[in-house]
Amino acid sequence: xxxxxxxxxxxxxxxxxxxxxxxxxxxxxxxxxxxxxxxxxxxxxxxxxxxxxxxxxxxxxxxxxxxxxxxxxxxxxxxxxxxxxxxxxxxxxxxxxxxxxxxxxxxxxxxxxxxxxxxxxxxxxxxxxxxxxxxxxxxxxxxxxxxxxxxxxxxxxxxxxxxxxxxxxxxxxxxxxxxxxxxxxxxxxxxxxxxxxxxxxxxxxxxxxxxxxxxxxxxxxxxxxxxxxxxxxxxxxxxxxxxxxxxxxxxxxxxxxxxxxxxxxxxxxxxxxxxxxxxxxxxxxxxxxxxxxxxxxxxxxxxxxxxxxxxxxxxxxxxxxxxxxxxxxxxxxxxxxxxxxxxxxxxxxxxxxxxxxxxxxxxxxxxxxxxxxxxxxxxxxxxxxxxxxxxxxxxxxxxxxxxxxxxxxxxxxxxxxxxxxxxxxxxxxxxxxxxxxxxxxxxxxxxxxxxxxxxxxxxxxxxxxxxxxxxxxxxxxxxxxxxxxxxxxxxxxxxxxxxxxxxxxxxxxxxxxxxxxx
Amino acid sequence: xxxxxxxxxxxxxxxxxxxxxxxxxxxxxxxxxxxxxxxxxxxxxxxxxxxxxxxxxxxxxxxxxxxxxxxxxxxxxxxxxxxxxxxxxxxxxxxxxxxxxxxxxxxxxxxxxxxxxxxxxxxxxxxxxxxxxxxxxxxxxxxxxxxxxxxxxxxxxxxxxxxxxxxxxxxxxxxxxxxxxxxxxxxxxxxxxxxxxxxxxxxxxxxxxxxxxxxxxxxxxxxxxxxxxxxxxxxxxxxxxxxxxxxxxxxxxxxxxxxxxxxxxxxxxxxxxxxxxxxxxxxxxxxxxxxxxxxxxxxxxxxxxxxxxxxxxxxxxxxxxxxxxxxxxxxxxxxxxxxxxxxxxxxxxxxxxxxxxxxxxxxxxxxxxxxxxxxxxxxxxxxxxxxxxxxxxxxxxxxxxxxxxxxxxxxxxxxxxxxxxxxxxxxxxxxxxxxx
Numbered sequence: 001x002x003x004x005x006x007x008x009x010x011x012x013x014x015x016x017x018x019x020x021x022x023x024x025x026x027x028x029x030x031x032x033x034x035x036x037x038x039x040x041x042x043x044x045x046x047x048x049x050x051x052x053x054x055x056x057x058x059x060x061x062x063x064x065x066x067x068x069x070x071x072x073x074x075x076x077x078x079x080x081x082x083x084x085x086x087x088x089x090x091x092x093x094x095x096x097x098x099x100x101x102x103x104x105x106x107x108x109x110x111x112x113x114x115x116x117x118x119x120x121x122x123x124x125x126x127x128x129x130x131x132x133x134x135x136x137x138x139x140x141x142x143x144x145x146x147x148x149x150x151x152x153x154x155x156x157x158x159x160x161x162x163x164x165x166x167x168x169x170x171x172x173x174x175x176x177x178x179x180x181x182x183x184x185x186x187x188x189x190x191x192x193x194x195x196x197x198x199x200x201x202x203x204x205x206x207x208x209x210x211x212x213x214x215x216x217x218x219x220x221x222x223x224x225x226x227x228x229x230x231x232x233x234x235x236x237x238x239x240x241x242x243x244x245x246x247x248x249x250x251x252x253x254x255x256x257x258x259x260x261x262x263x264x265x266x267x268x269x270x271x272x273x274x275x276x277x278x279x280x281x282x283x284x285x286x287x288x289x290x291x292x293x294x295x296x297x298x299x300x301x302x303x304x305x306x307x308x309x310x311x312x313x314x315x316x317x318x319x320x321x322x323x324x325x326x327x328x329x330x331x332x333x334x335x336x337x338x339x340x341x342x343x344x345x346x347x348x349x350x351x352x353x354x355x356x357x358x359x360x361x362x363x364x365x366x367x368x369x370x371x372x373x374x375x376x377x378x379x380x381x382x383x384x385x386x387x388x389x390x391x392x393x394x395x396x397x398x399x400x401x402x403x404x405x406x407x408x409x410x411x412x413x414x415x416x417x418x419x420x421x422x423x424x425x426x427x428x429x430x431x432x433x434x435x436x437x438x439x440x441x442x443x444x445x446x447x448x449x450x451x452x453x454x455x456x457x458x459x460x461x462x463x464x465x466x467x468x469x470x471x472x473x474x475x476x477x478x479x480x481x482x483x484x485x486x487x488x489x490x491x492x493x494x495x496x497x498x499x500x501x502x503x504x505x506x507x508x509x510x511x512x513x514x515x516x517x518x
Numbered sequence: 519x520x521x522x523x524x525x526x527x528x529x530x531x532x533x534x535x536x537x538x539x540x541x542x543x544x545x546x547x548x549x550x551x552x553x554x555x556x557x558x559x560x561x562x563x564x565x566x567x568x569x570x571x572x573x574x575x576x577x578x579x580x581x582x583x584x585x586x587x588x589x590x591x592x593x594x595x596x597x598x599x600x601x602x603x604x605x606x607x608x609x610x611x612x613x614x615x616x617x618x619x620x621x622x623x624x625x626x627x628x629x630x631x632x633x634x635x636x637x638x639x640x641x642x643x644x645x646x647x648x649x650x651x652x653x654x655x656x657x658x659x660x661x662x663x664x665x666x667x668x669x670x671x672x673x674x675x676x677x678x679x680x681x682x683x684x685x686x687x688x689x690x691x692x693x694x695x696x697x698x699x700x701x702x703x704x705x706x707x708x709x710x711x712x713x714x715x716x717x718x719x720x721x722x723x724x725x726x727x728x729x730x731x732x733x734x735x736x737x738x739x740x741x742x743x744x745x746x747x748x749x750x751x752x753x754x755x756x757x758x759x760x761x762x763x764x765x766x767x768x769x770x771x772x773x774x775x776x777x778x779x780x781x782x783x784x785x786x787x788x789x790x791x792x793x794x795x796x797x798x799x800x801x802x803x804x805x806x807x808x809x810x811x812x813x814x815x816x817x818x819x820x821x822x823x824x825x826x827x828x829x830x831x832x833x834x835x836x837x838x839x840x841x842x843x844x845x846x847x848x849x850x851x852x853x854x855x856x857x858x859x860x861x862x863x864x865x866x867x868x869x870x871x872x873x874x875x876x877x878x879x880x881x882x883x884x885x886x887x888x889x890x891x892x893x894x895x896x897x898x899x900x901x902x903x904x905x906x907x908x909x910x911x912x913x914x915x916x917x918x919x920x921x922x923x924x925x926x927x928x929x930x931x932x933x934x935x936x937x938x939x940x941x942x943x944x945x946x947x948x949x950x951x952x953x954x
Contacts, residue, residue: 080791087710090703111790155697178661178700179707185662185694186669191629193651202629212693214662216629 005285009278017271024263040229043201047231047242050188050203055234057184061088062161065173066146069163072171079103080111088183090176091117097168099128117174120153124160124172127151131162131170148236157208157239185214192218201228201246208239221245300356303349310349314342340386347416348480354413355465355482358489365407365493369518372400372436372443375408379415380434383423390427392449394419399437400445404515410490411513414498417483418447418509424479426451426506442496443515450506459500463488487511544764544838545802546571549830549847552868555860558821558853563781566812566849567868568772568830572764574804575838582837583618584760585679587636587667590652591687592625595723597654603746604686604720607753609646614757615639620679622670623649626663627656628693636670660691664704664715664732671713677835680763680801681713682738684756686749688720691728698727705735706787712767714738714800716756720746722939726946733950735787737800740950742943759803765834765843768799770810775826779815784875785953786810802834808954811871819853826850866914873910873919877903878952881926885945893933900930922952 064086072082074094083092091113094103104114130149146163149172159180162172188205195218202217204227221227227243317338324332357363380396387394415434422432426449435446454462461467465485488498495514500507552565575581588608592601612621616639623634623645633648667683675681690696695704705715716738717729726742733740739759743752772795774780780795788797788810797810812828819825832845854860880903887896907923910916925948932941 077791077794080789084789084796085710087707090707109790109792113789155695155700176703176707178695178703181695182661182665182668182704182707185630185665186672190632190666193625193631193633194653212659214629214659214665214694220628220656 005282009282012281013271013274013278016274017267020270021263021267024266028260028263043229043244044231047203047229047244050242051231051233053187054184054205054237057180057187058237061175061180061183064088065161066163068173069165069171074103074169074171076103076105076108083113088176088179089173090179091121091174093117093121093172093174095128095131095170095172099131101125102169120158121151121160121174123151123153124149131164150236150239152208152239159236161236181213188214189216191216195219199247201244204243204245206241206243210241213240217245219245219247296356296359300353303352303356307346307349307353310342310346314339314346317342336385340382340389343382344386344420347413347420350413351417351480351482351486354486354490358486363489363493365410365490367405367407369403370406370408370411371403372406372411372438372445372513372515373398375411376400376415376434376436376445379412379419383416383419387419387423387432390423392422392427392429392432394422395431395433397433397435399435400443402438402515403518404438404441404443405518406443406494406513406515407490410494414487414490414511415445415447417487418511420483421507421509422447422449422451425449429506438515441514441516443511443513445511445513446501446508447511448506448508453503453505453507454500456503462500463498544573544575544804544836545768545832545834545843545845546573547830547832547845547847549828549849550865550868551827551849551851552865552872553851553860553863554865555852555854555863556816556819557857557860558819558823558855561818562816564814564816564827564851565784565868565872566772566814566828567809567865567871568770568812568832568847569807569809569867570765570768570770570799570802570832571807572762572802572804574762575764579838581761582763582766583620583679584615584757584763585620585636585671585674585676585681586615586757586760587622587624587670587683588612589663589667589683589685590623590625591627591658591660591663591689591720592631592652592654592656593627593658593689594655595658595689595721600688600720600746601652601654603749605649605652607749608649610750611753611757612639612642612645612649614754614761615642620674621645622667622673624663624667624670625652626659626666627654628659629656630659630662630666632666632670636673657693658687658689658691659693660685660687660728661694661696661700661704664701668708668713668715672711675711675713677712677766678837678840680760680766680837681711682760682801683708683713683715684718684753685715685729685732686718686720687724687729689723690725696728698725698731701728702731702735705732705738708736709798709800712800716740718743718749718752718756719943720749722943724943726943730946730950734953737798737954739954740947742947744940762804762806763801763837764804765802766800766837768802768808768832768834769796770799771796771831771833772810772812772828773831774814774828777817777819777825778827779817781813781815784811784813784872785878788812809871811868811875816851821853821855824850824852866916869910870914870916870919873907873914873916874922874952877907877919877922877926878949880906881929881945881949884929885942885949888933888938888942897930897933900926900933904930922948 068082068086072078079092079094083089092103093101096102104110104118106118149160149162150157156177158177159175160172161175162170164170199218202215202219202221204215204221205213207213225245227245230241230243232238233240233242317335321335321339324335354363376396380394384394426432429450432447432449437444463484466481484498491498491511491513496512499510501510548569548571550567550569556562556564590604590608596604608623615621619639620636621634621639622632622636625631625633633652634645639645664683664685667685671681671683708715713736715732715736717733718741719726719729720743722744730740739756741752743749774793774795780790780793783790783795783797786797788795795812799808802808814827827849829848830846834843836843880899884896884899884903887899904923904926907919907926911919911923929941929945932938
């Protein structure tokens with residue numbers, strides 16, 4: 001009973017607490033996800049701003065080259081001088097309206113830069129279609145007038161800005177890749193000399209191979225670390241990426257711990273409240289238990305007190321019975337009633353006391369030598385008048401004459417309880433039978449009546465204390481509901497058992513006892 | 519060896535030499551041909567040297583203000599003594615600057631920090647304090663450091679200032695573009711704006727090819743310092759050069775005459791378009807000669823003919839007077855049937871320059887062979903280069919050639935794996951000196 005109570009109380013505390021923790025964690029997690037999401041958005045905006053800065057450099061370059069294209073005379077000398085004097089441009093080329101390379105002209109003597117350019121730009125001539133692609137999605141066959149072209153060569157991506165003039169010629173400018181990178185770096189922020197106590201993240205500009213071009217910020221990302229947010233740059237720098245790295249798990253450090261703290265605090269508070277409630281219930285129930293035990297011990301006490309005067313009443317009544325006037329029919333009859341009723345009361349008190357001992361765990365046997373048949377016979381003798389008064393005659397078939405070790409009082413109580421049941425539940429059935437047998441240190445006693453029997457569904461529950469069959473059988477019959485329980489317990493203490501035989505007719509209780517011969 | 523040179527080769531017959539000198543304020547121009555008299559009746563090669571010498575400023579003349587960005591490596595390898603000495607050297611160098619000068623200090627590891635944005639050198643103590651805060655740690659984003667340094671220079675970019683980035687690094691670039699080609703490309707783009715980068719390699723850990731090419735392409739200086747103890751001296755010398763600059767944006771245009779084919783310019787970037795050869799020299803220091811050496815092919819001519827070789831025009835910005843300067847000169851050759859006459863008229867000075875350039879090329883070739891693990895072949899090239907230099911040193915009586923011969927001799931002896939790392943840096947440094 002006690003472990004059950006503890007489990008119940010623990011459940012009362014732990015189930016709501018667990019539920020609350022689960023819900024709390026879910027809320028905290030979704031909150032954190034929301035915070036992270038907004039954090040990410042914030043940094044994505046930062047990346048967009050940086051991207052705008054970078055694309056501004058490209059835009060500036062584009063305007064410079066447009067201006068250059070406008071003012072450029074398309075003779076080799078001027079083109080060479082323009083390429084040489086413009087730090088941002090590494091080479092200039094001209095395609096005729098038919099797509100033929102006019103400058104650098106491979107039929108003339110080329111300088112080394114031009115030769116190198118023709119080698120690395122082979123891809124461009126193959127892709128010439130790019131310069132003839134129609135502008136946008138318009139149905140007009142107009143061609144786009146200017147654009148960017150990028151291709152991979154050497155250790156990275158190279159950029160060309162080209163423009164078509166009115167006559168259909170294309171002037172293209174190959175950007176000096178490294179100069180472009182240097183100019184972009186020049187426009188990007190730098191890092192602080194010493195990182196502050198709460199370092200911010202680091203922004204990294206990555207090339208097409210994922211290698212760092214430039215980075216700034218207080219934090220040095222580890223190799224293979226995944227960025228919090230990343231973004232590819234807009235045209236024409238699409239092969240490049242921006243990435244934002246933060247130390248640790250990012251915003252969780254700032255926001256998550258607050259939610260976690262709240263959750264833990266709430267869990268502790270609720271846990272304390274529930275524990276208090278559980279302790280209160282526990283104390284209440286144990287107080288009730290103590291009071292019930294007090295009541296039980298009161299009943300035991302009273303029973304003890306009743307036993308002594310009752311014994312005297314029985315003794316004197318029996319003496320009177322023995323010495324009584326045979327002729328005084330009336331007195332004899334009255335005395336019989338007194339004796340039988342005092343015997344019944346005595347059994348009742350014995351049962352109460354035995355039950356009390358059983359509940360305290362103090363039920364013990366005091367084995368002495370005795371003969372089973374003699375003991376049964378004594379009990380039958382004391383029951384005979386009242387049984388006969390109820391119209392039941394008991395036939396005793398003896399078969400246990402041996403002198404064995406047993407607790408005679410206990411056996412008397414077992415048999416009395418069984419016969420008491422016959423008296424109570426099988427009146428006016430004519431005949432009952434008690435049968436005893438003894439073999440191999442085992443004594444078997446059966447008590448059968450011809451009463452209504454026990455419904456098969458309740459064959460086990462009759463042995464539980466305070467269980468009385470609520471049927472026609474028990475209607476109008478007084479009883480304590482502890483007799484069979486005590487009888488079975490006593491039989492089990494004897495190493496045997498008390499069982500109910502399968503019903504044929506009436507009720508047959510079978511007592512088995514381990515009885516060693518003396 | 520900041521030498522500015524140019525050579526034109528001419529071939530044919532008779533003999534005639536013309537050396538034209540011109541002097542306009544701060545710069546002296548000297549145009550000369552290796553063989554003023556050439557052998558008649560055959561095609562041949564000659565060198566044209568265009569030499570430019572800065573005339574030192576006299577005391578009362580005001581020097582050109584400098585606009586310099588000091589870019590310092592603060593990666594982990596610089597920690598300890600190196601960073602301390604670098605800070606001291608930078609402070610010592612800035613001490614020499616005046617109110618009109620512009621200085622900025624940029625430091626880089628995996629990222630870049632601007633310690634001192636480009637500013638007039640009015641409050642030196644604030645600048646020193648900013649430099650003093652520097653400490654080392656992290657990786658090496660060299661490209662970004664140079665990019666940011668040039669951006670600081672660009673804020674005050676002027677043809678009347680000496681625009682310069684001084685880069686100090688002791689390690690391999692490992693963040694951002696890091697190949698020698700990428701830095702060379704950046705350098706040649708910067709020279710078009712008039713910004714030069716001087717590269718100072720510290721210790722044995724840096725990439726000398728990258729540092730060499732960046733300085734070479736941008737017309738700066740390249741120095742190898744093995745120990746940080748010498749940094750102060752190197753910085754002082756570099757600043758001494760900067761403070762002695764007499765001309766900026768020096769542009770040389772050589773127009774070859776008919777019958778003369780320009781073949782190549784030795785040791786320096788130049789553009790050859792048809793008969794016209796152009797090259798840019800950025801800055802010219804006082805007392806220093808820089809030259810352009812042009813190899814030309816001269817067609818067959820008969821004896822006693824006189825043939826103009828080339829006209830030379832030099833434009834520059836005189837930084838002291840803040841005026842544009844222009845110089846011009848020309849050279850011609852004659853033809854003779856006598857080989858003895860041709861030989862006796864050979865111009866030693868031009869030939870020395872040609873030998874220097876050829877020897878420096880050979881030295882680079884040997885270095886490439888050694889890089890491929892061909893130690894034996896590299897040694898052979900260096901030994902024959904030594905012989906070549908000694909022979910010509912005797913022929914033209916040149917100490918410079920003899921010295922370079924000695925240096926090549928030393929190179930040949932230091933090709934073993936244990937010595938190569940350091941020797942390669944020294945070789946790069948010498949190649950740079952002889953090319954410039």
